[in-house]
Amino acid sequence: MVDTLTYHFNGKQTDFYLDKRFEQLAELTDMSNCFIITDENVARMHGHRWAGHASIVIKAGEAHKTIDTVHHIIETLLKSGADRQSRLIGIGGGVVTDITGFVAATYMRGISFAFIPTTLLGMVDAAIGGKNGVDVGLYKNIMGTIRQPDLLLYDYSFLQTLPTAEWQNGFAEVIKHACIRNQDMFATLETHTPEDFQQDEVLLHQLVKENVQIKCGIVEQDVEEKGDRRLLNFGHTFGHAIENLYGLPHGHAVSIGMNMAGAISEEMNNFTSVSLARLRDLITLYGLPLTIAYDVEKVFAILKADKKKESESIHYILLKEIGEAEVKRMSLMELEPFIKQTQ
Numbered sequence: 001m002v003d004t005l006t007y008h009f010n011g012k013q014t015d016f017y018l019d020k021r022f023e024q025l026a027e028l029t030d031m032s033n034c035f036i037i038t039d040e041n042v043a044r045m046h047g048h049r050w051a052g053h054a055s056i057v058i059k060a061g062e063a064h065k066t067i068d069t070v071h072h073i074i075e076t077l078l079k080s081g082a083d084r085q086s087r088l089i090g091i092g093g094g095v096v097t098d099i100t101g102f103v104a105a106t107y108m109r110g111i112s113f114a115f116i117p118t119t120l121l122g123m124v125d126a127a128i129g130g131k132n133g134v135d136v137g138l139y140k141n142i143m144g145t146i147r148q149p150d151l152l153l154y155d156y157s158f159l160q161t162l163p164t165a166e167w168q169n170g171f172a173e174v175i176k177h178a179c180i181r182n183q184d185m186f187a188t189l190e191t192h193t194p195e196d197f198q199q200d201e202v203l204l205h206q207l208v209k210e211n212v213q214i215k216c217g218i219v220e221q222d223v224e225e226k227g228d229r230r231l232l233n234f235g236h237t238f239g240h241a242i243e244n245l246y247g248l249p250h251g252h253a254v255s256i257g258m259n260m261a262g263a264i265s266e267e268m269n270n271f272t273s274v275s276l277a278r279l280r281d282l283i284t285l286y287g288l289p290l291t292i293a294y295d296v297e298k299v300f301a302i303l304k305a306d307k308k309k310e311s312e313s314i315h316y317i318l319l320k321e322i323g324e325a326e327v328k329r330m331s332l333m334e335l336e337p338f339i340k341q342t343q
């Protein structure tokens, strides 16, 4: 079965090949002038699949999502003779695809690129929507552009080597999508376990496809994040603050942030206590935490510096019900009691 979705982001066409094998890439792109960018883990476990092909292997992990890595890739591309007609192919998790997109957007003022996401988080979130970039010090994604790949190829066999902690990170974003846009997907998640999706490729494919549709549907309407794209930050405002402060895995931080946003929604947005209980149960079912002990003052200081803050208020994403979210402007004063309470 070939399952392809096509979206247009500000007029630019991006094709999603949702059920292909990596080896079919040559049917979709001229491989002779392509440069693969991947990280050392993905190269170690899967690199035999592109043996003999031009590839640039970067160090794995968020610590290497930096301008130094971009510099290294660009130097290597220059030495290898990459030109304006070359295409980059990012094969990896969100770090690889964010960096590949950024290099492609800037090398010779922009060349084409494609993604093959190899983490669940990459498949349902990071590889979609065109945001790319690097971190500068503690500031995540502070330098970057928005530029869309020509195509994404999904090959679920890459996930066979994905560690449990990385599955959990991906499921946090899946739960986020269900909360903001799709109550049926939320119910599907409730009736399964993470292992069901890990073991059943058909079930996984359906889940990934629904997530691609949710994120693309939102981004297609609002590429520049002036409106509904903000909904994708559900759980992330608070989540980012504690993620950096305590070095938490992203999925853990987002889950704690979703629990916090759920509690605020119950208080301020008529989100029912029954729905809040369902959200908490689902987060727990997927092996994710609801809270940690944190320093209120330090978290506050980070929220104040948050790059999405406009004057003294923050765009906070609240739920009306499961599957429906809205953007609310909240002042830091309004947020304070929740941050003190939920701890």
Ligand SMILES: NC(=O)c1ccc[n+]([C@@H]2O[C@H](COP(=O)([O-])OP(=O)(O)OC[C@H]3O[C@@H](n4cnc5c(N)ncnc54)[C@H](O)[C@@H]3O)[C@@H](O)[C@H]2O)c1
Pocket: 039, 040, 041, 042, 045, 060, 061, 062, 065, 092, 093, 094, 095, 096, 098, 118, 119, 121, 122, 125, 126, 127, 128, 129, 130, 131, 132, 140, 141, 158, 159, 160, 161, 162, 163, 166, 169
């Ligand atoms: N651009 C966006 O819209 C967007 C959205 C969400 C997240 N992100 C970014 O994505 C990044 C997080 O993505 P991530 O969670 O995929 O992280 P990641 O790229 O660091 O991958 C996580 C780990 O899994 C390893 N890995 C990747 N594929 C593997 C496989 N198939 N088998 C075994 N190990 C594998 C990687 O080497 C790494 O150690 C962050 O930098 C975040 O800012 C971007």
